Each structure stands twice: as C-alpha cells, then as structure tokens.
Amino acid sequence: MNDTIISVDGLRKRFRRTVALDGMTFTVRPGQVTGFVGPNGAGKTTTMRVILGLDAPDAGTALVGGRPYRSLHHPLCHVGSLLDAGALQPGRTARNHLLWLAHSQGLPARRVDRVLEDAGLTSVARRRAGGFSLGMRQRLGIAAAMLGDPPAIMLDEPFNGMDPEGIIWMRGFLKALASQGRAVLVSSHLMGELQDTADHVVVVGRGRVIADASVARLLAATANGRVVLRTESAAAAVVLTDAGGTVTATGPGVLTVAGLTAETVVALMNSNALPFSEISAHRATLEEAYLELTREAVEFKAVSQ
C-alpha cells in the first residue's frame, strides 16, 4: 500500500533462549494514531528497536517509507522516536541535548528552540536534564522526536510516569500530530491509556500480532448490540430469556442482555409490568475489547500447547 509509512513484515528475533519476536507483522499509516498494545514482554520495544535499526532481526524486514532505517540519510527527518526518556547525559542542559541531535541531522539551532517551545520546555531549556522529573524527561524526549519535523513518530510507553495533566496533554498532542497527517505509533501495556486517542490498534502478545483493527470496529464487535438493564425485578431475567435473549447478571440489580434490541426489551418489560429504572445500549471499553482478545489468545495458547 502506498500510504504505509512504517511496515513490519515477519520479524523474528531470539535473545538466547527467549523468543522476543515471532513473526511480527503490521503497518502504520499516516493521519492516525496507531496503538501498539500488549503485555510487558510482548515484543513492543524490540519491534521498535528493529524499526530504528538498533537491533538486527534474525528474519523479516522493517521499512520506513519503503526503505530500511539504516539507509536513511537524516533519519530523524523521517521518523522521530522516543524509546527511553531517561537516556540523557545528566550534566547536559535540555537545549544542548537537542542541539547535538540537531547538528547530527544538519538542522539549525532555531529548530531546537521551536521544539522546546512546542513541548513547553522553553523555561527550563538551560537547566541540566539530570534534574528533570520523569514527566519533563518525557517532554524532552518528545521534543527530540519532533526535531526533524518527521512524517512518522514512534513513542514507547509515553504515558509512563506522567501525571494526569501530562496524560491529557500527551493525548491531545498525539491527536494533533495525527491530524497533521503524520503517522503515530504509540506503545502501551495498558489499553485504557489509548482510549479516545488511538484510531487503530495493533494488539500483540508473545512476539506476534493478535489483532490489528480500527478502534471503531473493535468496539462495535465487542459491544455486539448488548443492552444494559437496571431493574430490581427477579422475573425480568426469565421473561427476557423466554423472548430469546441471553441474560447475564453483571452487577447487583444490573442485567446485560444480548440478542434483543433495546426497543424489544422496553416493550417486554412494559407488557409484563416489570419495573426498571434505567436502560442503555452497552458501551464497550477498549479495555474490554483488549481483555477479550487476549483471553482468546491465552486460550488459543493453552489449547495449542
């Protein structure tokens, strides 16, 4: 596909006896935030390091704009990345940290001042990075990733260590990048962090992709037309089951009904004179979708082993 910016195809990598990547395959497209989700040890960081040419895969390819990363002339102008916010020389100021990076790409110092401003670091630009909080280091790492004004951004666990305010800033920042037409790949071990941020998710476990879908489709599939009903009536479950619904008690006085539309449920309750206080279409969370997907993956593993 022409609009693919990062493509990862069949990556395999083994560290001694541990299989880190086991056929990792996915693509990252421009104009959207792609969440890269999986438990710790699923191979997210290794994949990103392979994309950046830092680790060599045993098999498979990783391309950026159709080319291997190591062949890029000024790579920071193609992909900006933040793998480890702590990777700083403590005695060097924030501005000087960005300055050497800029010089390595042939970029002028004004580009440094620009990204410092965008990351909200202008006031601490001349302070030593060694004294920065983790949140400030994350911002500095983001600034470094933006230095080359790249069409693709890759961030490894950017929400780690951020305060709520920082998380909100980060979400807005990532969405803004995507709306500028950039490809954004963000890894996280917590699906919830990507709620309302990611447009697309690549769910990984044990070095391979479990699911690769748009967030909208994933949520719809998980919700599957279910209805949440709040009622104290014990007969409600029987009536709804008789009408062909699948009823699960999901809390005290809360029933989740599958297989019936909300209108049908309301009609059945009314015609049987059963009281209820609330009825709503079930809204699936990304977390649920993720748990469902990974549960299947774990079951699949259990069967196959």
Added chain:
Amino acid sequence: MRALIHSEWTKFRTVRGWVIGMAVAGFVILGFGLLPSFQGSCGGRGPQSDCVLPVGPEGQAVTDGFMFVHQPLTGDFSLTVRVASITGVLPPGPGQDEMREGVAPWTKAGLLIKDGTTQGSAYAAVMLTGGHGVRMQHNFVHDTAGMAGSVNSPRWLRLTRTQQKITGEESADGTAWTTVGTVTLAGLPSTAQVGLFVASPQYAEVDDESSFGSFSSYGGFTIATALFDNLSRAEGWQGKRIGGPDNMDDELGSFEETGDGSVRVTGSGDIAPAVGGPAGIGTGLTDTLVGTFAGLIFIVVIAAMFVTAEYRRGLIRTTLAASPGRGKVLAAKATVMAAVSFVVGTVAAAIVVTLGQEVLRGNGVYVHPASFATELRIIAGTGLLLAVAAALSVGLGALLRRGTTAVAAVIVTVVLPYLLAIAVLPPAAGDWLLRVAPAAAFALQQSLIEYPQVLNLYIPQAGYFPLPPWAGLAVLAGWAAAVLGLAAHLLRRRDA
C-alpha cells in the same frame, strides 16, 4: 561526516566535567614543566661555574677536551705513525674503591688535524679505539668505521692533507695501506695544528645487580695511555690539553718523547658530540615535558568516558538512531577527542618547552639546545601523542562499553607500560616495552640525540627512547587503528 563531527563536538563541549578535565590535563603539563623540579650546579658557584659547552662547526654542543701533541703544519702533508698499544684505567666497579685496569670502548688514540686549539674548532682524525677498531672521524658528529682492531695489536695510521681534503689510512704492517675515509674540511686554513691525540671518555654502565624497581649505574672518568712509534716527523712537538689548563703535566694529560720517533701520550676526555644523561652533562628539552604523563592520564580517561557515558545512560541508542552509520559515529568521536587532545597537548607543550627550559636553566641545569625542527617535532609530537592515545581510548571505550572496565583498560594499555618502563623495570626490559607498547610514541618527545660513537646509557630514564620518533608514533597509531577497527566491527554487529 561533518554533521557527525559537529554533533560530537557539541556533545563534548556541553558537559562541563569533560571540558574542565581536558583543561586540567593542559595545566598539569604546564605545572610539572614550569615548577622547579630539580636543581643543577651550573652557575650555582658564581659566574665562573656557568655551564657553557663549546659548539662544533656544525652547530651542536660538543665535548672537546683531550691530549693533543701537535705542531703547526702549513700546506699539504702526510703524517704516519704506529699505535703500538693502548692501556688505561676505568672507574671502580660497584662496591670497589680503586680504579681498575682497562680501556674504555671509545678511548681514541691516533692522528688529528685541527683548525687551531680552540674548543669546538673543525678537525679530522684517524684513530684506533678501545673497542671499535679503526675509525675516521671529523667535526664531532661524523664517524666512519675502518677495520676491526685491538688495543694490543699495533696498527699503522696515516693522515694526509691535500688542500682541504683529509684522507685517513690504516695498515697492519706499514706497507699495505687501506683508506678509511676522505673528508673535506671546508675553510681549513693553510696552517693547521697537526699531531697525535689521546682521548678517553666518561664511562657509564648499568649495574647488573640493579634490583627490580630501582636501576643504578656507575661510572666516571677514564684515562688512557697510548704508545706511538715510527712517527714520521720527529721534531717540534708540543703538548696541549685541549679544554684544560695549560700546566699539563698531571695524570689527565701528559706526553713523553722516548726517542726514535716514539711518544707516550696519556689523555682523558673526548672529542665528540656532547650528550645528556649519565655519561654526559645536563638534560634535554624532554625534561620540560615530564607532566605529559600526568596529562595523558586525564585525557585517556575522559576519552574513554566520552563513549562509555553514552552506554551507561542508554544514550548510545539515541546517537545510533540519529546516525545509523556506526563506523562513522565512532570515527567522529575519535576525531573530536583526538582534535581536542592535540590542541591541549600542542599548546601546553609549546608553552612548557619555551618557558620550561628557562626554568631549568635558572635552576642550574644544563639543557641541551635542540634545533628548531626538533623543538617543533617535540611540541607537535606531544599533541600527536595525546591525540592518538585519545583515539585509542575512544576505541577501548566502544569496545568495552562499561566505564570502569574501559578506564582500567586504558590505564593498563596506555599509562602503565610507560610507568613500568620509566620507573620500575630494569632498562633492558623497559626498552623492550617502549618498542611494543602504545607508550612507544613518547619517543616523539626525545630531544637528545643518540650518537653511536659516544658511550652513554641511552635509556628511557635519561630521555633516550628505543625507537625513532615517527616509528614510536607509528606503534601507537597501529594500536589505535587495530582497536578502533575492532570496535567499529563489533559496534556494527552488536545490537545497540
């Protein structure tokens, strides 16, 4: 590559500790060189005791003190003599009190023509030596070997002047003659002083009993007596101790004509280039640069940490993601460290060589002057020594990745061999070490010249290195190239 070097330079200059460390390296070199380190006796006992060495016709400081039995001869001539024997005394050996019988290897007895009896004037001579056979020498620094010989087997010598050409010949029997050499003494006046001479130089030897960790040498003046006969010119001889008092009849210089053209000449001293060190006088410019070693320690540690600090912080991944050409990254790091070290070393050496020799002289130490070219080589060589050592350390840092390991490695490979050679090992072992270890490049700092025709202890402790300057640099450069090459290879192959 320019962008990379710019980037690495920015990295260096933005960490205050590294910049300060490099500056300290420079100041250490200055400090050791400019603070009075040792005392000499020149000028210490009034103006009469000033150390002023005669200067030879080719500009070097020379030793010109020997027994000369001479007469003025005008125009061309030929003078023949037989050296019947040479005997002499050497300084006491270790633990002894008495002078011992013996002839020093560079004791000289033979025929000499000299432009007057002033010290340092031009000369040419053919001679039998104590241990180096027959030689033809002129103007202090030139030496041509004739046949092997012994102080106990008589040898005929002949010196012939044809205008400004002087020819020396030798013969075992006085009939079959072999030319040892012909030299031209430009500007030799038509009347020159010609005659017999005996010189017996300072003697020095490393004490074989030297214990590990301290080397000792012993030595002192020597005296030789040569028996000449069959002298082709019988009359008109007068004795003069060149460079000595005019009242010449003492054990260090005398002569006695015994008839039939036989003359017994006793002499001491030498007619040769002046040397520094145990058998010579004073020291060389190298001694102003004693601080280089301490400066080197700072520089190699900083250069190694310039790389290992990135591994420690994980910053190496940022660097390699920004610049995937890993060999070039390493080259840029080595270039920046080498350039900074070169500037530090060259500037410090320029100051210390210029001012330090005044400090030494002010302290009564005789400092052998060096030619401008030698001074330049010593100054730029100090920069080069530090620069290539820094590049080597960058390579070791990249190879070993851990700061403590890398610093230990640079100390062991760069610093330790020099220390062992100078201060711990016996001279022979130290000599060997300074041929193979990176510290061989200290030869760039040698200012004294090693003359094969002057017996001396040409050992590192005295400022004489076993390799020529550029060969020493080549040894260090070879180490740096090998380590950087291996480091680049592994850097490309390993995951970052």
